[in-house]
Amino acid sequence: MTARRVGGCGRVDGSSRGIRRRRTGGLGTARRISPLRGRLFKGKGPARQSRAASRPGSSRMTSAYAGRVERAHGRPDRNGDRRPEEQPTSALSAAEEYHPLSLEDERLLREVGRHWASVLAGRRADRALPVDPALGYFRDDPVPTRFGRFAPVRMFRAEAPDELVTTEAGIMPDSRLGLALVRAKRLVLGPPLQTTAVAHERMRKLVALPVLSSDLLSSVAYGPEAMLSVLMLAGSAALRLSLPLTLVLILLAIAVALSYRQTIAAYPQGAGSYVVAGDNLGPRWGLAAGAGLIADYVLTVSVSIASGVDAIASAVPAIRPYSLVLGLAAIAVLLAGNLRGVRQAGNLFAIPTYAFLLAMFLLIAVGMARAAAHGFAAAPPPAIRATEGLSLLLILRAFTSGATSMTGVEAVSNAIPVFRPVEWRNARTTLTLMVGLLVAMLAGLVALVHLDGVVPRPNQTVLSQLAGRTFGRGLLYGYTQAVTTLILMLAANTAFTDFPRLLYFMARDHYAPRRFLHMGDRLAFSDGIVALAVTATVIFLAFRGRIQSLIPLYAVGVFLAFTLSQTGMVVHWWRDRGAHWRKSIAVNAVGALVSGLVLLTAAVTKFTEGAWVLVLGVPLLIVAALRIHRHYATVREVLALRPPPESAGELAGTVAPVPPGKAATPRSAVREEQESPDEIRVLVVVPVARLDRAALRALAYATSLRHPVLAVHISPGQEEAERFRGHWNTWGDHIPLEIIISPYRAVIAPLAHYLCALSAQRQDIIVTVVLPETVVTRSWHGILHSRTAERLRRQLRVFPGIVIVSVPIHMP
Numbered sequence: 001m002t003a004r005r006v007g008g009c010g011r012v013d014g015s016s017r018g019i020r021r022r023r024t025g026g027l028g029t030a031r032r033i034s035p036l037r038g039r040l041f042k043g044k045g046p047a048r049q050s051r052a053a054s055r056p057g058s059s060r061m062t063s064a065y066a067g068r069v070e071r072a073h074g075r076p077d078r079n080g081d082r083r084p085e086e087q088p089t090s091a092l093s094a095a096e097e098y099h100p101l102s103l104e105d106e107r108l109l110r111e112v113g114r115h116w117a118s119v120l121a122g123r124r125a126d127r128a129l130p131v132d133p134a135l136g137y138f139r140d141d142p143v144p145t146r147f148g149r150f151a152p153v154r155m156f157r158a159e160a161p162d163e164l165v166t167t168e169a170g171i172m173p174d175s176r177l178g179l180a181l182v183r184a185k186r187l188v189l190g191p192p193l194q195t196t197a198v199a200h201e202r203m204r205k206l207v208a209l210p211v212l213s214s215d216l217l218s219s220v221a222y223g224p225e226a227m228l229s230v231l232m233l234a235g236s237a238a239l240r241l242s243l244p245l246t247l248v249l250i251l252l253a254i255a256v257a258l259s260y261r262q263t264i265a266a267y268p269q270g271a272g273s274y275v276v277a278g279d280n281l282g283p284r285w286g287l288a289a290g291a292g293l294i295a296d297y298v299l300t301v302s303v304s305i306a307s308g309v310d311a312i313a314s315a316v317p318a319i320r321p322y323s324l325v326l327g328l329a330a331i332a333v334l335l336a337g338n339l340r341g342v343r344q345a346g347n348l349f350a351i352p353t354y355a356f357l358l359a360m361f362l363l364i365a366v367g368m369a370r371a372a373a374h375g376f377a378a379a380p381p382p383a384i385r386a387t388e389g390l391s392l393l394l395i396l397r398a399f400t401s402g403a404t405s406m407t408g409v410e411a412v413s414n415a416i417p418v419f420r421p422v423e424w425r426n427a428r429t430t431l432t433l434m435v436g437l438l439v440a441m442l443a444g445l446v447a448l449v450h451l452d453g454v455v456p457r458p459n460q461t462v463l464s465q466l467a468g469r470t471f472g473r474g475l476l477y478g479y480t481q482a483v484t485t486l487i488l489m490l491a492a493n494t495a496f497t498d499f500p501r502l503l504y505f506m507a508r509d510h511y512a513p514r515r516f517l518h519m520g521d522r523l524a525f526s527d528g529i530v531a532l533a534v535t536a537t538v539i540f541l542a543f544r545g546r547i548q549s550l551i552p553l554y555a556v557g558v559f560l561a562f563t564l565s566q567t568g569m570v571v572h573w574w575r576d577r578g579a580h581w582r583k584s585i586a587v588n589a590v591g592a593l594v595s596g597l598v599l600l601t602a603a604v605t606k607f608t609e610g611a612w613v614l615v616l617g618v619p620l621l622i623v624a625a626l627r628i629h630r631h632y633a634t635v636r637e638v639l640a641l642r643p644p645p646e647s648a649g650e651l652a653g654t655v656a657p658v659p660p661g662k663a664a665t666p667r668s669a670v671r672e673e674q675e676s677p678d679e680i681r682v683l684v685v686v687p688v689a690r691l692d693r694a695a696l697r698a699l700a701y702a703t704s705l706r707h708p709v710l711a712v713h714i715s716p717g718q719e720e721a722e723r724f725r726g727h728w729n730t731w732g733d734h735i736p737l738e739i740i741i742s743p744y745r746a747v748i749a750p751l752a753h754y755l756c757a758l759s760a761q762r763q764d765i766i767v768t769v770v771l772p773e774t775v776v777t778r779s780w781h782g783i784l785h786s787r788t789a790e791r792l793r794r795q796l797r798v799f800p801g802i803v804i805v806s807v808p809i810h811m812p
Contacts, residue, residue: 108641112675115644119678202420205430210353212415213434215300215408215494217353218487220360220441222307223405224449225462226551230398232455235386238394239455245399246446250439252594253406257435259566259591261428262584263413266572268424272414272498273565275505280568280575284622287511289564291621293410293502295557295614297495300407301536303554304495305330306547308488314464315481323545328537330489335533338496339526356487357437359480364444367470371451379453393605400602404554405442408491409435410561414498492536500528510632511625552609559599560618566592644676682707683758686735686770687751689713689788691727698772698807699735707768711737712754716745747788752795759801768803769796775808 101109203211227245231238263276273293278286305327313320371377388394412431419426445466448454454465467480504525506512520526543549569588573581603611684702688695688711702709711728715721721739728737742750759767773789789806796802 105641108643112641112644115676119676203418204420205426205433207350208412208415208419208426209430209433210350211497212411212430212494213408213437214353214487214491215304215411216406216434216438217356217408217441218304218307218484218491219405219407220438220445221311221461221463221484221488222303222547222551223402224442224446225456226404227398227402228449228462229456229548230394230401232384233386233388234390234394236381236384236455238386238390239381240450241395241398242446243450245395245402246442248399249402249405250443252403252598253409253435253438253442255587255591255594256406256409256562256566257431259569259588260409260413261431262588263565263569264416264424264427264431266569266576267413268416272410272502272505273561273568274502276568276572277564278509278568280571281564283509283511284626285564285568287506287622287625288618289561289568290502290506290511290625291618292557292560292564292614293414294499294621295553295617296407296561297499297502297532298535298539299550299554299557300495301331301334301492301532302539302543303404303547303550304488304491305536305540306543306545306550308485309545310461310547311464311481311485311488314460315478317459320459324541327540327545331492331533331537331540334490334492334496335529338493338529339520339524352483352486352490355483359483360441360445362476363467363470363480364441364448367448367452367466368444370470371448376451378451381453381455384455396601397605400555400598400605401551403559403598403602404551405438407554407558408494410558410565411494411498413565414501417501418497495536496529496532499532500525503528503531506625510629512628514632549610552606552611553614555602555606556599556611556614557618559595559602562595563592563599566595642675679764681762681765682768683765684709684768684770685755685758686711686772687714687792688772690724691731694772694774694807694809697809698770701805701807702768702770703735705768709735711735712751713737713739714747714751715739715741717741717743748791748795751792752799755796755802756799759799763801766801766803768805770805770807773806773808775810777811781811 224242224246228239228242231241267275267279272289274286274290276286277289308330309323309326312326313323319326409431412427412434416423416427419430445463448466448470449462452466452469454462454469456462457465463484464481467477471477471480500516503512503516507514507516515527516525516531518525518527539550566588570585570592573584573588603615607615682705684705684707686695686698686702686709688699699709699711713721713724713728715724718741721741725737725739740750740754755767755769759765769792771789771792776784793804793806796804
C-alpha cells in the first residue's frame with residue numbers, strides 16, 4: 001500500500017475517471033498526445049561512469065563537489081594580483097542540496113555495511129522483487145489509434161541499469177487544475193530547463209554590464225539630489241559645497257572599486273562581503289556583512305521603485321495618486337522577469353540601461369555645450385532661507401546622503417558565476433566599466449546642477465529640471481524621463497540578481513534555510529527571488545513609497561558590507577603575502593578606512609531619521625542566522641552515521657521497561673537509535689472504528705508484515721464496546737483486540753496517548769500504526785468525512801518511536 005504519489009504516473013490501478021483509457025498492458029495514464037508527447041522517464045547512459053567516479057579513490061570530482069570551488073589561487077598577473085587558472089568557475093550548483101559524504105562518513109558507512117552483511121547472512125538471500133524496478137517490460141512507444149482521441153503516455157523508460165531519468169512530462173501533475181496552473185506558469189516563465197543547461201545560463205559582458213550596473217548607474221538620479229536636499233537646509237550659499245563633496249565621492253568610488261577588483265581576483269568563485277568577511281574575519285563578521293547586504297538589497301528594490309515612480313510623476317503629475325499601484329506593478333514585472341532565469345532577465349533588462357546611458361551622456365554633452373556658450377558662468381540658485389546652520393554635522397549628513405550613489409558596487413563580486421568564461425576576468429572588466437560610467441555621469445550631472453543653479457523641488461526631481469532646461473519640454477525630455485523611470489525600476493534587478501546568491505551562500509553554510517539552495521524550473525533561485533519581492537513590497541508599502549523616508553536607511557547596510565569586506569581583504573593579503581602584497585594591503589586598507597568612516601557617519605547622523613532600524617535590525621538578523629545554524633548543527637548531530645552495535649541485542653538488552661507506577665510522558669520518548677535490522681522490534685497497531693472494507697484491508701496489510709498485530713477500538717460507552725466486540729467475535733477474533741472507552745467521546749487524544757504509552761513500555765519497540773484511510777476524488781467531498789486518519793497522523797508525527805503507514809481505499 002502506498003500513501004505517496006510519484007509525479008506524473010497517476011493512479012496505477014486503472015481507476016482514473018473522466019479520461020478514456022486504452023489498455024495496452026502497461027502502466028500509464030491516458031492523455032492527449034499533442035501536449036504531453038514523450039516519456040516520463042528515460043535512462044541515462046553515463047550513469048555507471050558517474051557513480052564510479054564518485055567512489056573513494058577516484059580522481060574525478062563529483063557534481064556536488066564541483067559546485068563548491070574553494071579559494072583558488074593561481075600565478076600572479078602583471079599587476080601582482082593573484083589570479084586563478086584560466087578555466088570555468090562555478091560556485092553555484094543544483095547539487096548543493098545533496099551533500100556528499102565525508103571520508104569519515106564513508107568509513108562508518110562501510111563499517112555499518114559489514115554489520116548488515118553479518119546480520120543478513122542467515123536470512124533468505126533472495127533479492128528477487130515481485131516487480132521490475134527498471135520497468136523494462138514497457139518498451140513500446142505510445143501509438144494513437146485511428147478512432148481514439150486519447151492514447152496512453154508511457155510513464156517510464158529504462159535505458160541503463162538501475163537508473164531512470166525524469167523527463168519534462170514526468171513532472172506534470174495529474175489533476176486538471178494542476179495542469180492548468182502549470183501551463184499558465186509555463187506561459188509566463190517559459191518551459192523548465194534541465195540541470196545541465198546551467199552552464200548556458202551565463203551572460204556576456206555586454207549583457208552583464210546593464211544587468212549588474214543598473215543599481216549603481218541609476219543612483220545618479222537620486223544620490224546627488226539627496227545630497228543637495230541636505231545642503232539646502234543651510235541656505236542657497238551651502239549648495240556650492242556640492243562640487244567638493246562630489247569630488248570626495250568620486251575618490252571614494254574609485255577606492256572601493258579598486259578594492260573589489262582585488263576581491264574578484266582573490267575569490268574567483270564569487271565572493272561578496274559575506275564570504276570575504278567570514279573567510280578572513282570569522283563567521284560572525286561574515287554574518288554582519290551578510291545582514292548589511294540583505295538590508296541593502298531589500299532597500300535597493302524599494303528605493304529604486306520609489307524613485308522610478310517619482311520620475312513618472314515629475315513628468316505626468318496626474319498619476320501621483322496611483323504611485324503605490326505603479327510601484328507594486330513594477331515589482332511584479334521584475335519578479336516575473338527574474339523567475340524566467342538569468343539569461344532571459346539579462347536580455348529583457350539590457351536595452352533600458354543602455355538607453356539611459358545614452359540619455360545621460362546626451363544630456364551632459366548638450367548641457368556642457370550650452371554652458372560653454374556662456375563661458376561656463378554659473379547661474380545663481382534661487383534664494384533659500386536657511387533652517388539650520390552650516391556645520392560639520394550637516395556636511396557629513398549631506399556626504400552620506402550622496403554616498404548612496406555607490407550602492408551596487410559589490411554586485412559584480414557576488415555574481416561572478418553568471419559570467420561566461422573566463423568569469424573572474426570578465427567580472428573585473430565589467431566592474432571597471434561600471435565605475436568609470438558612474439564617475440563620468442556623477443561629475444557631469446553635478447557640474448550641470450551647479451552651472452544651471454538647479455535645486456530640489458517637492459514635485460519635480462533635479463534630473464527632470466535639468467532635462468527640461470537642456471532639451472525643453474519636447475521629445476528628448478520625454479525620452480529622458482521615460483528611460484530614467486525604466487532604469488530606476490529595473491535597478492532593482494541588480495538586487496534580484498545578487499540577493500538569491502547571497503542567500504545561497506548563507507544556506508550552504510547553514511546560516512539560512514536550505515530551501516534557498518534549490519534552483520527552480522528556470523535554473524533561477526526562485527525562493528530567494530520571491531522572498532526579496534515580498535520583503536521589498538512590505539517595505540515599500542510601510543513607507544508609502546516615499547523616497548525621502550527610505551534614503552536614510554540606505555547607506556548603513558551597504559557601507560557596513562563594504563567596510564567588512566575590505567577589512568577582510570586586508571587580513572587575506574596579510575596571510576597570503578604573495579607578490580606585491582603590500583600594495584594590495586594598502587589599496588584595501590584605504591577602502592576599509594574610507595568605508596568605515598562613511599558607515600560611522602551615516603549611523604550617527606541619520607540615526608534619528610531612520611537609520612536606527614538597521615542599527616537594531618542587523619544584530620537581529622545575525623541572531624536569527626545563528627539560531628538557524630544551531631538548528632542545522634543539531635540536525636547533523638542527530639543524523640550523523642554512528643558505528644554499529646557490538647552485539648545484536650546491545651540496544652534492546654540495555655533498555656528497561658517503564659515501571660508500572662510511573663506515567664510515560666510522550667515527548668520524553670527514547671530517540672530513534674535502531675539502525676540495524678537486528679535492532680528492530682515491531683508492533684503493528686491498527687485503529688479500527690468499524691469492521692468495513694477499509695478496516696479489513698488495513699488488518700490484512702498489517703498481518704502480511706509478519707509482525708505482532710494489535711487492533712484498537714475507541715468506544716464512547718460500554719454498550720457500543722460490547723456491540724463492537726460481538727462483531728469482532730463474529731469475524732473470528734484472529735487478532736488481539738484492545739477496546740478503549742472514551743466517556744468524553746474524544747477519539748484522537750485518547751488514541752494518541754495510548755499509542756505513546758505502548759511505545760514507552762519498551763524503548764526497543766517501534767510501534768507501526770496502520771491507518772485505514774478513505775481517499776475521495778473531489779475536493780469538496782473532504783468536508784463530508786471526519787478525516788480521522790489525517791488528524792491522527794498530524795498528532796502522532798511529533799512522537800519518536802512511532803511509524804505511521806496509510807492504507808488508502810479510493811472512492812470512485
